[in-house]
Amino acid sequence: MSDSGSEASDTMIVTLERTTVAVRRETVEMAKIRDYFDSVYQIVAAVIGQQDAGFAGPAIALYRGMPSETVDVAAGFPTLRPVESSNGVAAQQLPTGLAARHIHRGPYDGLADAYGTLLAWMERHDHTPGELYWEVYVTEPTPDARPEDMVTEIVWPIAPRE
Incomplete structure (x- = not known):
């Protein structure tokens, strides 16, 4: 960018x-979005590692449509090479x-x-x-991170x- x-x-x-990402897309209840993120990034990271696709940036979350009680979200990471579909994780090109x-x-x-x-x-x-928009988590959320320091x-x- x-x-x-x-x-x-x-x-x-x-x-x-041009950016290639590896993401897992689901429709998630907004009340459960934190649990989704907590699990999905580990799943996507494992697929990227198993396929030696290489990480090319921080975690992202792609959204389609405005959230209501549910949200259409795909979370993962930019990669150096596209992943082969595995465990619900697929490659996608960002616009x-x-x-x-x-x-x-x-x-x-x-x-x-x-x-x-x-x-x-x-x-x-x-x-x-x-129609598509996304968040890039510039600072990685960790248990020790201060919320006011998040970017x-x-x-x-x-x-x-x-």
Whole structure:
């Protein structure tokens, strides 16, 4: 991803480059999303390791549609090479082109407000959000991590104009 905006802003336009990810996609109840993440990253990491696909970045979560009581989510990692489908894990290419990116600093419970900020920014700049969007967990959540130190990138590709 390359920046085409000011680093002083938490929201900017970026150019998405070709990225291959290994993810496991499920429809998950929002009340159980933490349990899903706790298990799925271990499963995906094991498949990447078994296939020697190589890690190419921090953990991500891809979303389709707006969450309600459930969410369509695919979680995993960028990889150096595509994985062969195994144990519910599959390779996927992320979209290329322009996207709006918002950097959220702080606990995950602040992500809903961060999405509101990003969507309002996109509307003000006359950008239509695409169908797929994702979070990049720049800082790895660990039992010792302080929630206020978490950094999450929200990336939302811009739909092409018709």
